[in-house]
Amino acid sequence: MALLRLLLLLGLAGPAGGTWDSCRGTCGLRPVAFDRSSAVPEYSQDRSYEPLESSEGASQDTGGTGVHPGAWPGVISIQATLENGTWHMCAGALIHPQWVLTVAQCFRGAGDISRWEVVIGATDLSQPGPEAELRRIHTFHVHKYYDPATAGNNIALVELERPVECSDYIQLGCVPDGSLAVAELKTCYTAGWRGAPDSAPGPRLVLQEAKVRLMDVQLCNSSRWYGGAVHPQELCAGYPRGGIDTCQGDIGGPLVCKDNVGDYFWLVGLASWGKGCAGAKRPGVFTSVQHFHTWIQVQMGLLPPEADVPPPELPPSPAPESDSGSGNLEKSNGEDSEDYTAVSYRHRILGQFLKLLQELLQFLKGEEA
Template sequence: MAPLWLLVLLALAVPSWPTWDTCDGTCGLRPMAEEFGSGSGAVPGAWPGLASIQDPHRAGSGHVCGGTLITPTWVLTAARCFPRARNVSSWRVVLGAWDLSDPGPEAQVRQVRRLREHRDLDVALLELERPVECSDFVQLGCVSEAGPRPGGLEPCYIGGWGSREGVSQDTREVLWEAQVRLLQPELCNGAEAADSPQVCVELSQRGSGTCQVDTGGPLVCRDRGSEHFWLVGVTSGARGCVFTPAWRFSHWILLTMGTPEGTPGSPGPEPLNAVLLQFFSVMRDLLRFLRDPTG
């Protein structure tokens, strides 16, 4: 009979999520998009990490908030999206969609298993009832631990299905995007900016109104040294271009998900899924050595 410690190693060496390999240990990629931040409708596949969080009791698609897929089973969003959500397990998350009125075959839909809200910040995590599979239209987002004004990360973008000033609305709910500029902290004019550190932006195109992005949606910036985009903030309100900075909750993400202590992604440290994949790889190598020490 195998020793108990060997059984524990075997259990640790086999990931509990069968779809980790579909993401190839990467995050922040956009396989389908060549252009970004046009200030209009985004092309299909331009935001593969973006999620639509939906209440089935709401009219239309049920879209309530945006979110970001950070592992195959966890979506990052804003806590204010759930002020009176008693039965969150009836809610759904749609990934890989461009038009919410007609998501298409590339979209993946998952029910919500549970909700975890930060005690002090306007951020929350949704655990999905089963993992999604990464594809050209569904990818993981990278969470940055950089400071309030991330060095080496620009340009920056916002996107979502929310309404925009000066744009007529129809029955379709089509993804849009816009390029933004990061502002110095003292230039933040959001109502919550004075009470706690925030990241504030303004639209790069003059005269295009306020960035009325979905609550819970991401502010992403590009690493100038690679093809990766990093999530540096979560929208804390539908107006004012104010975001909760990622560096304030990146450690909380790890604790909430129950992952080993480490860095959940920044330009330098490895993203969350890469940390886990490395952990499982080390455990598998150790198990192989224990089975055959001679190699």
């Protein structure tokens, strides 16, 4: 047991700093996925988000392609059962057998969530299939500095009523800490729920994916793009020319990038806001989950509350006008940087490592005796 714990701590049983659990110490795997680099169109993301209480707008052609079962084993659908039916509200990512990461916008005005559920392991919400799991929500944590007017700190954690079991169709996303150079990752994808073209007479939401590129935030913030509305704790992904994009069904959907060395993917962003859908110079803007690594650990009880220092007060930047009139969320209002915890966190890990190494040496001495 000491040896296994040591391997997990060193990251030899899975990507370091990416998962806090179970699933045999792994995260970021896509067991039944295959190389679709020639089949998946490149995604020039630009989106207009609103909570998807209907599938309105989800049928827009934004360049994504449907996925086969198991291709995105960490993507989930958060659904609400209302008087007029059950509706997909937003997407998210499973990061622990009992925890889902999504955006705070999903719960804006949510009220009673006793009839909300999370679907895990599905690619077609009308026919989830036997490999899918359904869980009720035990509780949720919206970032206390979330600003709906600017989309600042647009992140939330959902605790499921009970854990799920990992399988080829259900896997954990890897949340990077401050040591990962996210900007250097080259192969990235995003996914979201869209209306299937054959969904007549009613909507049938299926999971679609698209290949995207991380874009320089300075370019994204230039005067002809978003004019300074994108903050450091956000990412831009897409293409300057547009043409491929996320839209309403993608809110909270994951942005993942393949590790430059290992055969696994990092969960680097959550679909947050944009202006229009698939327009030139209007890429998708994502909450950068790396900047909220400590906040996530605090909410999950892995670090004490005092570890999460509040972000500095910054004056809000003017939000760009919405093309679609759907209340696009724009801007992140504070910087939830990991810099303030990097040193203490690494010291803590080093202390754990030395303790486990001592246990291992004692175990080996006992075996020799």
